Amino acid sequence: EVQLVESGGGLVQPGGSLRLSCAASGFTFASYGMHWVRQAPGKGLEWISYITTTGSNTYYADSVKGRFTISRDNGKNSLYLQMNSLRAEDTAVFYCATNCAMCYGGFDPWGQGTLVTVSS
Amino acid sequence: DIQMTQSPSSLSASIGDRVTITCRASQSISTYLNWYQLKSGKAPKLLIYAASSLQSGVPSRFSGSGSGTDFTLTINSLQPEDFATYYCQHSYTTQFTFGPGTKVDV
Numbered sequence: 001e002v003q004l005v006e007s008g009g010g011l012v013q014p015g016g017s018l019r020l021s022c023a024a025s026g027f028t029f030a031s032y033g034m035h036w037v038r039q040a041p042g043k044g045l046e047w048i049s050y051i052t053t054t055g056s057n058t059y060y061a062d063s064v065k066g067r068f069t070i071s072r073d074n075g076k077n078s079l080y081l082q083m084n085s086l087r088a089e090d091t092a093v094f095y096c097a098t099n100c101a102m103c104y105g106g107f108d109p110w111g112q113g114t115l116v117t118v119s120s
Numbered sequence: 121d122i123q124m125t126q127s128p129s130s131l132s133a134s135i136g137d138r139v140t141i142t143c144r145a146s147q148s149i150s151t152y153l154n155w156y157q158l159k160s161g162k163a164p165k166l167l168i169y170a171a172s173s174l175q176s177g178v179p180s181r182f183s184g185s186g187s188g189t190d191f192t193l194t195i196n197s198l199q200p201e202d203f204a205t206y207y208c209q210h211s212y213t214t215q216f217t218f219g220p221g222t223k224v225d226v
Binding site: 035037039044045046047050059061062095097100103104105106107108109110111112113 | 121151152154156158162163164165166169170173175205207209211214215216217218219220221
């Protein structure tokens with residue numbers, strides 16, 4: 001069964017750091033680009049970051065550029081998001097998702113998400 | 121960056137209705153347009169990719185159309201499990217912008 005499981009969310013103070021992880025199973029992780037997407041409370045989906053199969057290329061939304069870093073370990077079938085200088089507006093459910101190369105770049109599948117709360 | 125808009129932002133419908141949601145891109149994105157369904161507490165689900173291709177396992181009452189800047193998601197014969205929020209998203213560049221969403225409720 002194809003599965004993505006996020007972890008690492010929690011409560012952090014403004015200005016703090018957090019590292020999210022996404023464990024992949026049931027497919028050849030190293031063959032797929034991966035994304036992070038978030039949904040703030042009461043808001044819509046926001047694409048955050050994308051990493052190519054080998055990790056050689058990374059892309060970020062302007063809202064997180066310079067603060068967040070996406071990475072992956074294909075040997076561990078894992079995706080990561082290092083989040084620094086966190087702000088209250090970063091409070092959201094964070095999802096990892098697979099770049100479906102056969103789907104014109106649609107995202108499928110997705111994990112269930114992990115909640116990050118930035119508050120003092 | 122390419123901006124995505126959707127209309128309406130919300131709509132009320134009944135079981136069996138035909139529902140149409142519109143998505144517009146700020147510049148041409150060919151057919152690099154995807155549609156997702158999001159329900160509270162669940163992972164987003166890819167419904168349509170490449171503007172009109174039905175993702176595997178998605179019921180055939182869902183369909184998509186359009187190219188360039190204007191796109192449509194249609195749900196024929198709305199079912200109880202279809203009450204959700206729907207998002208369009210482009211994959212034309214590596215800034216994968218989502219639309220603001222359309223909430224479909226009773």
